[in-house]
Amino acid sequence: MLCPICGAEYVETVPEFCSICDWNLKSDTAFFATAEIYQQKEQAKLNWARKMWQILQATENANHHNSNSGLPTAPADEVNDNQNYRDLKKQLDEIQSQLHQAAIERFQLNSQLQWVLYHLEQLNPETLAETLYNIDEKLNAMPTPEPPMSEVGIDYNPLINLLAAGKWRKADELTWELLLQVTLRQEEGWLQLADIENFPCTDLCTIDWLWEYYSNGLFGLNAQQRIWESVSGQYGDFCDRLGWRDGESWKYYDELSFNLQAPEGHLPIIIWRRRACYGVGQMMAAETFLALISRLTTCGGSR
Numbered sequence: 001m002l003c004p005i006c007g008a009e010y011v012e013t014v015p016e017f018c019s020i021c022d023w024n025l026k027s028d029t030a031f032f033a034t035a036e037i038y039q040q041k042e043q044a045k046l047n048w049a050r051k052m053w054q055i056l057q058a059t060e061n062a063n064h065h066n067s068n069s070g071l072p073t074a075p076a077d078e079v080n081d082n083q084n085y086r087d088l089k090k091q092l093d094e095i096q097s098q099l100h101q102a103a104i105e106r107f108q109l110n111s112q113l114q115w116v117l118y119h120l121e122q123l124n125p126e127t128l129a130e131t132l133y134n135i136d137e138k139l140n141a142m143p144t145p146e147p148p149m150s151e152v153g154i155d156y157n158p159l160i161n162l163l164a165a166g167k168w169r170k171a172d173e174l175t176w177e178l179l180l181q182v183t184l185r186q187e188e189g190w191l192q193l194a195d196i197e198n199f200p201c202t203d204l205c206t207i208d209w210l211w212e213y214y215s216n217g218l219f220g221l222n223a224q225q226r227i228w229e230s231v232s233g234q235y236g237d238f239c240d241r242l243g244w245r246d247g248e249s250w251k252y253y254d255e256l257s258f259n260l261q262a263p264e265g266h267l268p269i270i271i272w273r274r275r276a277c278y279g280v281g282q283m284m285a286a287e288t289f290l291a292l293i294s295r296l297t298t299c300g301g302s303r
Helices: 028-032 040-069 075-123 123-140 156-164 167-180 193-197 201-214 222-228 235-242 285-296
Strands: none
Touching: 028 075, 040 193, 156 167, 156 201, 167 201, 193 285, 201 222, 201 285, 222 285, 235 285
16 A cells, blocks of 8 residues: 555555654545545645645755755744644645545435435336435435534534444444433433433434434434334334334344344334343333433424
8 A cells, every 4th residue: 555645655554644754544535545536626635735745855855965964054944944844734634634524425425325226226117207306305405414412511423423424333322322421321321211301302303313314314213203103102013114123023232234224213222222122221112212202292303
């Protein structure tokens, strides 16, 4: 592998940072820098970074030559060189951060495409045109991301990063940890009825919105509520529809489908943790779900 900035070659092992220019070789940009599909704008940024590296190398070589030849270097020049180096390093770090964010956005767009293609495969030719129109309307109507909100100071950016990257299992596990963190129940590891009934509305709606947005409407509490109402509150039928039960076999957590081919409403898992027929803490799963959607409706998050 070649460093995309200074050209240093790594054959057997690839470190996290280039030993020559300190570029992050483990970031997505190291891959996209050599990929044919790399976007023109990002390629221009990478070319600029290479040019800056060459300038830095030339400056260091010139200083090294002067020091070896005994030529004095003015203190003011040294100060300017150091300041220029810091400024260039800062700009390089900013560019690398922008390229990483662009990689996440490309993954999100690819996830949307996979979701559309999956649903298209389920269609009959007669209904294809109508469904294409409906999908287009749905994607266009999808709201743009807004800064996540919390009434109790929760940072939802780690959850956003996992959802945007399609790491659905890790996102689900983090969601459960955030629920406990919001209600100060980390030590107990489960929620009481009072915790759900008094759950901060802003945080509950934020969690639901993030799951719905990054799955293009496939996952989220609102999707689960619609299915619950369609089966008239029959928990067994509800689990069948969500893919939490197969016939008479209730699924364990490890048996779930953490991908966009999962049934609608499959994630997140809030009302049980070990097996779909069990609850969490002192309440059964069905009781927990009733309390949860009741709170969501009260908070105005039900659609």
